[in-house]
Amino acid sequence: MFEVITLLTLTVIGYIFGSLNERRHFRSILEREETLRGVSTFTTRIPPQPYSGASHLATGNVVISIDYFKKISAGLRSLVGGRVNAYESLVERARREAVLRMKADAQRQGLDMIFNVKLETASITKGAKGQIGAVEVLAYGTGLSRTP
Amino acid sequence: MTDIIITNIEVVPGRTITQHLGMVQGNTVRTKHAGRDIMAGFKNLVGGELIGYTELLTESREEATQRMVAQAQAIGANAILNVRFSTSSITSGAAELFVYGTAVVLE
Numbered sequence: 001m002f003e004v005i006t007l008l009t010l011t012v013i014g015y016i017f018g019s020l021n022e023r024r025h026f027r028s029i030l031e032r033e034e035t036l037r038g039v040s041t042f043t044t045r046i047p048p049q050p051y052s053g054a055s056h057l058a059t060g061n062v063v064i065s066i067d068y069f070k071k072i073s074a075g076l077r078s079l080v081g082g083r084v085n086a087y088e089s090l091v092e093r094a095r096r097e098a099v100l101r102m103k104a105d106a107q108r109q110g111l112d113m114i115f116n117v118k119l120e121t122a123s124i125t126k127g128a129k130g131q132i133g134a135v136e137v138l139a140y141g142t143g144l145s146r147t148p
Numbered sequence: 149m150t151d152i153i154i155t156n157i158e159v160v161p162g163r164t165i166t167q168h169l170g171m172v173q174g175n176t177v178r179t180k181h182a183g184r185d186i187m188a189g190f191k192n193l194v195g196g197e198l199i200g201y202t203e204l205l206t207e208s209r210e211e212a213t214q215r216m217v218a219q220a221q222a223i224g225a226n227a228i229l230n231v232r233f234s235t236s237s238i239t240s241g242a243a244e245l246f247v248y249g250t251a252v253v254l255e
Contacts, residue, residue, distance in 0.1 A: 010193060017194035025196070051161035057154040057231060059209070063202045065188065067195030090195075097197075116157045122235040124201065124243070134188070134198055136205060138233055142155040 007072075014068025021067070022089060029096050032104075039103040041114045041141065048113075053145040056109055059138065060101025063124060064094045066133040091135055095119060098139040111143030152217050153227040153254070160227055160254055167253035169225050174215030178208045179242040208245045209233065216247050225251035 047055075066074075070086035077084045098119065106114050117139060124134040153160055180201065188198050220228050231249035238244050 014193055014195070021194060021196045045157050047157060047159065047161040049161070053162070055153060055155050055160055057156060059233075061202060061205055061209070063198040063205065065191045065195055065198045068193045070195065071192075118156065118232075120233060120235065122237070122243075124237070133192060134201065136201070136235070138205075138209075138235070140156060140231075140233060142157050144161060 010068045011072050012069075014070070014072070018067030018069050022093065025093055025097070029093065029100065032100050033096070036100060036103040036107065039106050039112050039114065041099065041103070041117045043117050045116045047115050047142070047144060051144065053147070054109075054111065055142055055144050056111065057140060058102050058106035058109065058111065058114055058143040059140040060098045060103070060105055061136060061138040062094055062097040062101060063134050063136045064090060064097070066090060066135075071133060091121065091137075094121075094135050094137040095139075098137040102139040102141065106143040109143060111145050113144045113146060114141040115144060117141035152220060152225070154213070154217075154231055154249070155227070155229055156231045156249075158230055160229065163227075163254045165227075165229075165252045166255050169220075169223050169251040169253065171248060172216050172219040172223070172225070172228060172251045173246065173248035174212040174217070174219065175244060175246040176208050176212045176215070177238060177242055177244045178204060180204050205235075205243075205245065208243075209247065212245045212247045216249065220251040223251060225253055227252050227254050 073086045074084050120138045122136045228249040228251055234246045236244050
């Protein structure tokens with residue numbers, strides 16, 4: 001009985017704070033996507049020709065943790081199969097955040113184009129007691145400048 | 149570290165490659181301390197960014213990159229092209245960050 005109450009409490013706490021966190025994060029992502037619009041990203045490998053400016057690697061990474069509600073809802077979902085909405089939004093947040101940090105890194109170096117953008121995702125699921133669920137996304141690319 | 153050019157495309161735009169020196173690499177295996185794990189365990193309830201982990205991985209990647217750069221400088225390169233990052237978890241709690249690329253000499 002006590003265990004059921006603990007589980008329910010944790011799930012409710014996870015749901016309330018988790019969705020608050022997520023909403024706040026998405027708001028901040030949208031704001032920063034607007035302010036960093038000046039930095040363009042390309043997935044092509046071919047840089048503009050001719051070019052005579054600087055070039056340097058730009059990187060951005062972020063580790064985002066799941067919350068208790070997501071953990072439970074994904075666990076339940078795995079019984080019946082199908083889309084795990086709770087994790088989809090988590091990974092999307094992480095990717096967009098990593099891309100934003102990469103853009104900010106490029107801007108700090110005075111670069112406003114990023115070529116050959118690569119995204120790498122790694123799960124950090126095993127902590128000290130196999131407890132920690134988190135996803136890391138790394139975004140990197142070659143930063144170039146429009147005005148040499 | 150800034151006097152060497154690092155890109156993840158095959159060329160450095162606007163410069164010509166005069167010499168190709170082969171592959172260089174750098175790696176580091178890191179684990180986090182217990183304090184960070186406890187904080188992360190708490191964050192696992194409410195969600196959000198694990199800042200301690202983000203910093204740890206950033207530092208580790210920088211270290212791996214510095215090792216790669218040191219190796220490139222030792223063989224006389226002034227640029228590293230086609231750089232790739234790779235992450236693998238070795239055991240629970242430890243991760244290897246690996247970075248590799250092609251060392252070249254630019255004119």
